[in-house]
């Protein structure tokens with residue numbers, strides 16, 4: 001028998017509602033041989049209200065003790081002008097990323113399954129532009145300008161945008177492993193501004209070295225980050241593969257990537273500190289799974305929030321943390337069928353409630 | 366009689382060809398009362414070949430002595446792996462930006478005139494998505510991670526991403542002045558990552574303060590840079606106005622903005638250290654005008670390069686450096702007519718040569 005410990009962090013706004021559906025889906029996959037032990041905790045605004053901080057040490061430890069974390073969304077106008085950065089609601093997420101050392105944020109983006117019908121209707125792009133688009137953005141998640149030393153004075157402020165060889169190496173390896181899961185292997189497209197930034201020049205050098213030494217079978221392409229943002233909007237298919245970027249460029253590119261499908265409501269993400277079986281891992285592999293949309297406070301509590309992205313997080317968790325590829329695909333297939341059927345929440349032009357969508361997906365599993 | 370001194374920098378690749386057409390257009394506007402004195406110099410790869418550096422002190426001084434600079438494009442495979450950063454061909458441009466202190470890079474983007482027919486055919490977006498899009502990106506051009514202190518070691522590299530109050534203030538003012546040139550005034554949409562970066566928090570604070578004190582009539586909106594990159598691809602019309610961003614976010618956003626029209630071949634840019642009449646200017650106002658496309662070495666010398674972006678740079682120079690708004694519009698109207706007629710270079714699906722397009726535009730002026 002196998003038990004998986006899952007930390008459940010519903011957070012703020014629509015977080016609790018969409019998380020409830022994801023948990024329902026998850027439970028369907030319990031068998032006498034496979035149990036999911038859930039522990040629910042606070043993060044973000046609700047944690048600020050209860051404990052005065054966006055994440056407690058106890059919750060960080062719970063994350064480290066878990067096999068995976070399901071995270072919904074944090075923040076809302078209540079905390080907006082009151083606290084910012086590491087002290088604000090999002091700070092809970094940033095601190096958790098750092099504590100778990102989940103250095104790679106994966107955002108799959110595909111105009112085919114499971115979101116083909118949504119992309120067809122909601123993509124701002126002409127059909128032939130997005131046809132056959134299929135890539136994963138891997139964003140470095142624990143370094144760079146986000147976590148560098150900061151200076152914050154009255155008339156001057158500065159963030160150190162730095163990378164070490166080791167930080168670049170590990171996220172390159174993980175990206176290459178993701179590329180190798182495809183048959184034939186996906187190319188690795190690494191973004192940087194090596195024509196301007198010192199950290200980008202190191203980035204390019206380390207990516208080159210790591211790939212040549214360890215992954216000669218994976219095709220490597222370097223692309224300037226600014227051109228990549230144009231290509232992503234004009235010829236996205238040419239970026240099919242694994243798109244690797246540092247924290248800042250990755251933040252921009254992975255949000256922009258949401259435009260292919262046209263809505264963040266169906267896009268999950270995974271933050272990992274390694275893939276199962278990774279021999280360089282010094283801890284157990286951690287994964288945090290999170291929809292790419294926010295906490296949407298204005299529609300919270302009305303049973304109209306779209307639970308699809310959160311439910312697809314369960315599929316990613318099966319795939320990347322539990323090695324349950326078949327079950328991952330079952331979830332994605334059920335989501336596809338429900339989206340295709342038109343049983344959708346209002347953001348996708350439907351009339352279904354959050355719970356109805358969750359129930360329909362479970363029914364079709 | 367009024368004489369304008371213009372420094373002409375054709376650079377590398379297709380630079381000389383497209384510059385020749387721009388100069389032809391410019392000459393049409395000479396009258397007995399208005400002369401353009403042209404001085405042509407080397408920059409980029411050709412300057413490396415001739416002088417061992419991408420820009421000489423003499424050329425920098427010539428830029429400072431000019432009323433405006435026309436710059437075409439630099440770089441090519443010949444210099445690619447040989448030199449990088451400030452030493453590479455693009456370094457000539459970066460050094461010139463710094464020497465002239467042209468701290469604001471403007472990129473107009475409109476799905477209406479003069480590129481309406483091009484946008485209709487080449488935009489990757491559905492027609493209703495880009496209909497009525499009309500904005501200018503103002504990118505801070507002389508600060509931030511581009512010009513901060515750098516560390517470049519064997520296993521660690523770092524760029525300081527810093528801003529001073531004064532740097533943010535001046536680019537905010539210039540952006541507000543651009544907003545006020547529209548009737549009714551455009552909104553100012555300022556991008557940052559104030560939820561993460563210290564420099565972004567200063568950015569937001571200074572933009573707020575400057576706008577409240579000096580431009581209360583201009584509507585101010587703050588937008589997180591990552592969301593902005595998604596909005597630019599899903600609902601670009603909602604960004605109509607002046608989009609202000611720091612050097613790094615501005616680099617990403619202004620390249621991405623090229624996707625609205627669908628090709629960089631028709632998009633000019635202006636880099637300014639103030640607008641004419643700016644009372645805070647300590648020097649004469651400088652402007653450098655540059656197409657957003659590159660040097661396209663593979664098609665150089667074949668009379669097939671598209672000269673439109675370079676010719677539209679002449680219009681921007683008239684508008685922003687010489688206060689010749691009527692003449693600017695005449696150039697833009699002639700370009701519109703030629704593009705609408707289908708007389709286009711191969712990149713736009715036509716059969717015309719570089720020189721034919723230039724001649725046609727002149728014919729219709």
Ligand SMILES: CC(C)[C@H](C(=O)O)[C@@H](O)C(=O)O
Nearest residue numbers: 090091093094251560561591
């Ligand atoms: C909320 C914010 C701190 C976060 C980030 O910038 O990393 C978000 O934009 C994201 O991409 O997950």
Ligand SMILES: CC(C)[C@H](C(=O)O)[C@@H](O)C(=O)O
Nearest residue numbers: 195196226455456458459616
């Ligand atoms: C060539 C390069 C240094 C430059 C930049 O990043 O500023 C270019 O991308 C631009 O946007 O003008």
